[in-house]
Amino acid sequence: MIEARSISKFFSVINEKGLAEGLTSVLNVSFTIPDKAIVSLLGPSGCGKSTLLEILAGLQAPTDGEIRIDGRVVLEPLPSTRKETEEYKRRYRFISPLANGVFIDRPKHDIAMIFQDYAVFPWMTCLQNVVFAMRLRSAGKKRSERPTRRETAEKASFYLNKVGLSGVDYKYPSQLSGGMRQRLALARALSVEPRIILMDEPFAAVDALSREKLQDDLLRLWAEAGAGTRPVSIVLVTHDAAEAVYLSDEVFVFSPGPGTIRNRVPVNTARPRARTDPELVEIRERIFAMLQYDIYQESDYSI
Amino acid sequence: MRNESYETRGIRRFFMEIGGFLKNALGNFFSPEFLSVLVPLLLLWEFLPRMGIIPESLLPRLSTVAATFVDMLRHKQLLLHILYSLGRFFAAFGIAVALAVPIGLLMGWNRKIRAFILPLWQLLAPIPPPAWVPMTIIIFGIGTGMHIFLMVIGIFYPVLFNTYQGIKDTDPRYLASARVFGASEFTLLRKVYFWHAFGSIIMSLKTGVSMGLVMLVIGEAYGGRMGIGYLLGQAKDYFLIPDMMVCMAVTGFIGWFLIEVLKYIEIKLAIWKVG
Numbered sequence: 393m394i395e396a397r398s399i400s401k402f403f404s405v406i407n408e409k410g411l412a413e414g415l416t417s418v419l420n421v422s423f424t425i426p427d428k429a430i431v432s433l434l435g436p437s438g439c440g441k442s443t444l445l446e447i448l449a450g451l452q453a454p455t456d457g458e459i460r461i462d463g464r465v466v467l468e469p470l471p472s473t474r475k476e477t478e479e480y481k482r483r484y485r486f487i488s489p490l491a492n493g494v495f496i497d498r499p500k501h502d503i504a505m506i507f508q509d510y511a512v513f514p515w516m517t518c519l520q521n522v523v524f525a526m527r528l529r530s531a532g533k534k535r536s537e538r539p540t541r542r543e544t545a546e547k548a549s550f551y552l553n554k555v556g557l558s559g560v561d562y563k564y565p566s567q568l569s570g571g572m573r574q575r576l577a578l579a580r581a582l583s584v585e586p587r588i589i590l591m592d593e594p595f596a597a598v599d600a601l602s603r604e605k606l607q608d609d610l611l612r613l614w615a616e617a618g619a620g621t622r623p624v625s626i627v628l629v630t631h632d633a634a635e636a637v638y639l640s641d642e643v644f645v646f647s648p649g650p651g652t653i654r655n656r657v658p659v660n661t662a663r664p665r666a667r668t669d670p671e672l673v674e675i676r677e678r679i680f681a682m683l684q685y686d687i688y689q690e691s692d693y694s695i
Numbered sequence: 696m697r698n699e700s701y702e703t704r705g706i707r708r709f710f711m712e713i714g715g716f717l718k719n720a721l722g723n724f725f726s727p728e729f730l731s732v733l734v735p736l737l738l739l740w741e742f743l744p745r746m747g748i749i750p751e752s753l754l755p756r757l758s759t760v761a762a763t764f765v766d767m768l769r770h771k772q773l774l775l776h777i778l779y780s781l782g783r784f785f786a787a788f789g790i791a792v793a794l795a796v797p798i799g800l801l802m803g804w805n806r807k808i809r810a811f812i813l814p815l816w817q818l819l820a821p822i823p824p825p826a827w828v829p830m831t832i833i834i835f836g837i838g839t840g841m842h843i844f845l846m847v848i849g850i851f852y853p854v855l856f857n858t859y860q861g862i863k864d865t866d867p868r869y870l871a872s873a874r875v876f877g878a879s880e881f882t883l884l885r886k887v888y889f890w891h892a893f894g895s896i897i898m899s900l901k902t903g904v905s906m907g908l909v910m911l912v913i914g915e916a917y918g919g920r921m922g923i924g925y926l927l928g929q930a931k932d933y934f935l936i937p938d939m940m941v942c943m944a945v946t947g948f949i950g951w952f953l954i955e956v957l958k959y960i961e962i963k964l965a966i967w968k969v970g
Contacts, residue, residue: 497878499875509868515893524886
C-alpha cells in the first residue's frame with residue numbers, strides 16, 4: 393500500500409532574466425493506492441506527475457509531506473529552516489540521501505521502476521541486466537537463503553521468456569528494437585517480484601501497434617502475479633487517456649500549473665476489458681473533456 | 696543454455712586473438728587507399744637524396760636508415776635500450792594509472808571528495824610536465840627514479856581528468872534504475888559508473904601513452920645511461936642523423952603499438968558499442 397500525505401515539491405529554476413525563481417512542480421497531493429491495484433497518474437506533460445513518481449520511488453526528496461510504502465517512510469522531506477538545512481547537510485556530507493549504503497546492497501523498499509527511456513544497461517546483455525537486478529534484490533537475504541548463480545540465471549531466463557523475449561539472452565540492448573527493450577525493462581522489473589511497480593510513461597516511445605500488445609501483456613502478467621502469492625500493484629504515469637482508462641482501476645487526473653490532482657476517476661469495468669467497451673469510451677471522453685478544459689483555461693488556473 | 700560451440704579455448708584462442716589484433720591494427724596500413732600514399736612517400740624518401748635534390752647529409756636515404764637500424768641492433772645494443780625504456784615506461788604507466796583512475800572515480804562519484812581535492816589538480820595540471828625536469832633532477836638525481844617520476848607526471852593528469860569527467864557525466868537514469876533495485880554506492884561504482892565511463896577511460900589511457908612517451912624521451916635525453924632518449928641524445932651530440940631517425944621511428948612504433956593494443960582492448964571489452 394502506498395500512502396502519500398500532502399506531497400509538495402518546489403524547485404528553484406533560472407528564468408530568462410538569469411534570476412532564480414521558484415517553481416512549484418507538485419502541490420499538496422495526497423492519495424492512497426491499495427495493494428493489487430493499477431493506478432494511473434494522467435496529465436499533460438510538465439504537470440509534475442513524473443516528479444511525483446520519482447518521489448514515490450525515493451529518487452527525489454519531497455519538499456513537504458511524506459510517502460509511506462507499507463507503513464515505512466520513503467524519504468524524509470527536505471529541510472525548510474536554515475538550522476535544519478545545516479543539520480541535513482552535515483548528515484549527508486559524504487553520502488547522498490538517496491544512497492542505499494556504501495558497500496552493502498540493500499533495497500529500501502520492495503519496488504521496481506520502469507523508465508520512459510528504458511534505462512536498461514547497454515553494457516550488459518539482456519540476461520545480465522535481469523540477473524543484476526535479481527542479485528541486488530536478493531543481497532539483503534541471509535547467505536543460505538540466496539539463490540545460486542545457476543538458479544538466478546534460470547529464473548532470469550524464465551522471466552525473459554515470460555515477457556516474450558526468447559533467444560535474446562546473450563544479445564545487448566542496442567541490438568533490440570524499442571519495444572523489445574521495453575519488454576526487457578519489464579522483465580527486469582518483474583524478475584525481482586516486487587510488491588509495487590512504478591512506470592514512467594513506459595509505452596510512450598513505442599509505436600502504436602506494439603504499444604497495444606505491450607499493454608495487453610502487462611495486464612496478463614499483472615493478473616498472473618495477482619493470482620500467485622505475490623500480488624503486485626502498478627502506478628503508471630501517462631499522458632494517454634485511452635491507455636490510462638484501459639489499464640487502470642483508478643485514474644488520477646492532474647492539472648498543470650502547480651501539479652495537483654484535479655479529479656479521481658474510478659474505472660470499475662470488469663476485466664478482461666475490451667478497448668471499445670462503451671463504458672470505457674464514456675470515461676475516456678469525460679477525462680478528455682477535463683484535460684481539454686484545463687488546457688484552454690490554463691491562464692485561469694495559474695497562480 | 697549457453698551456446699558453447701562458438702567458443703574456442705587454449706592456444707587456438709590465443710592465436711585467433713593475435714590474428715584479430717593484427718588484422719585490426721594493420722588493416723589501415725594495407726588498404727589500397729593508404730598504400731597509394733605510403734609507397735610514393737617512401738620512394739621519394741629514397742630517391743630525393745639519391746638524386747641529390749635534398750643533400751644526403753640532411754635527409755639520409757631510407758636504405759641508409761634501415762641499414763643503421765640493423766647496425767644499431769648489432770653493435771649498439773638497441774634492443775637493450777628499448778627494453779630499458781619500455782621497462783621504465785610500463786612502471787610509470789602502471790603507477791600513474793593505479794593512482795589516477797581510482798582518484799578520478801572517487802572525484803566523479805562524490806561531490807565532497809571533489810571539493811576537497813579537485814582544485815589541487817587544477818592548480819598543478821597546467822604546469823607543463825617538462826617544467827618539472829630541473830626540480831626532479833635535483834630531488835631524484837639522474838636515473839630511473841627521475842625518469843619514472845617524470846612519466847608519471849605526464850600520464851597522471853590526462854588519465855585523471857578524463858576518468859573524472861566520464862564518471863561525472865554518468866547518466867542519472869542508470870544510477871536511478873540501479874538504486875531502485877537496491878544497489879550500494881560501491882556496486883554503482885563497479886557496475887554502472889565504471890562501464891559508463893569506460894570509453895573515456897580508454898581514451899584517457901591513449902592520451903596517457905603519448906604523454907608518457909613524450910616524457911620518456913625528454914627525461915632520458917636529460918640524463919641517464921640507457922634508453923631510447925639517451926641514444927637520441929647521443930646521436931645529437933655526434934650529429935648522426937640516421938641514428939636519430941631510427942630512434943624516432945622506434946619511439947613512434949612503440950606509441951602506435953601500445954595505442955593499437957588499447958584499441959583492441961576497447962573493442963573486446965566494449966562489444967555492446969559495436970553491436
